[in-house]
Amino acid sequence: MSAAHLLRASLEAYVAFELTESDAALVEAHAGECALCASRLAAAARLEVAFEAIANASEAGRRGRRGRSARASAALCAGVAVAASAMLLLAPRSHAGEGERTFEAPASALADATSAVSDSYAFDAAAPLARD
Amino acid sequence: MTTFALARLGAPEAPAATAPECDLPARALRGDVAAWNALISRHNHRVVVALLARGVPVSRARDVAQDAWLKLIEQQRAGKLAELRLPSLAITQAIFLSIDAARRDLRERAVMSSSPADAADPRDLADERMLSDERLRVAERVLSRCTPNARRVFELAYAGDGLSHAEIAARVGLSTQRVRQIVCEVRKLLRDALAGAFA
Ligand SMILES: [Zn+2]
Numbered sequence A: 001m002s003a004a005h006l007l008r009a010s011l012e013a014y015v016a017f018e019l020t021e022s023d024a025a026l027v028e029a030h031a032g033e034c035a036l037c038a039s040r041l042a043a044a045a046r047l048e049v050a051f052e053a054i055a056n057a058s059e060a061g062r063r064g065r066r067g068r069s070a071r072a073s074a075a076l077c078a079g080v081a082v083a084a085s086a087m088l089l090l091a092p093r094s095h096a097g098e099g100e101r102t103f104e105a106p107a108s109a110l111a112d113a114t115s116a117v118s119d120s121y122a123f124d125a126a127a128p129l130a131r132d
Numbered sequence B: 001m002t003t004f005a006l007a008r009l010g011a012p013e014a015p016a017a018t019a020p021e022c023d024l025p026a027r028a029l030r031g032d033v034a035a036w037n038a039l040i041s042r043h044n045h046r047v048v049v050a051l052l053a054r055g056v057p058v059s060r061a062r063d064v065a066q067d068a069w070l071k072l073i074e075q076q077r078a079g080k081l082a083e084l085r086l087p088s089l090a091i092t093q094a095i096f097l098s099i100d101a102a103r104r105d106l107r108e109r110a111v112m113s114s115s116p117a118d119a120a121d122p123r124d125l126a127d128e129r130m131l132s133d134e135r136l137r138v139a140e141r142v143l144s145r146c147t148p149n150a151r152r153v154f155e156l157a158y159a160g161d162g163l164s165h166a167e168i169a170a171r172v173g174l175s176t177q178r179v180r181q182i183v184c185e186v187r188k189l190l191r192d193a194l195a196g197a198f199a
Helices: A008-015 A021-033 A035-076 A082-090 B024-029 B033-053 B058-077 B088-112 B122-126 B133-144 B148-158 B165-172 B176-193
Strands: none
Touching: A008 A021, A008 A035, A021 A035, A021 B058, A035 B033, A035 B133, A035 B148, A035 B176, B024 B033, B033 B058, B033 B088, B058 B088, B133 B176, B148 B165, B148 B176, B165 B176
């Protein structure tokens, strides 16, 4: 382990709190002695912190949209088609259950959002911690 | 003697998951040790990751996080803690301690040598901005293509309280395995879209 560098998947699993205690200790021990892995661990941590910022912004945006929807439906309440309109605006989407899709668009439609990919790799939490 | 859960916590589904999250800060503010332990179990890893993201070495991050919790507990016992917003308060406290330590390092190096080139810059530690507006817009485009449920799962995993996968599963009516899979997929999409920004 000491001669090999940590896999990026292991570093990401570490910052995502997905490693067992013993695997996390291995990551810490190696990153404590290897400058390259320490800097990769810092990068993985920055990405993890960015995910928090993204999730907070997303949640704040959704709350904002919900507030606007509520105001819009309150205005509609003055009209005749009150109930039906409010239902259309505010009804939550149905839960599709366990087999539901994660993404609205087909993979090809994601191309523009992910065109900046320069170095993608598969995430595999079960992958070994280090390459020999 | 009171013992706090400051050691490394193992699996993601920590025992703290059983305690009602909304009660914990109020109970901790009243000095409830079990509530403090549950909060530390839940949030300590995010404090450590926040320190790593700011360049604090992994060997030091855990100790600094521990000191931050002890400071908060001290403040609570001294009646100086009016509210407990976590993990942000613990992260702020930990960053403050890191800045303090970095300043001490700089001073010591300045005494020892005339060229403290490799000392950490306390201003780097204080830099809260991890994501530019442009990157945030890219991320928003990615999330806008996720289903509402997938987006909600991601938010619950990363925003605010930082719920465990099991807690999210209970909240949205999916299996823990499915929640884990969704978090993984959204994370991969975001990581790919933001590639290069955090290398
Ligand atoms: Zn290494």
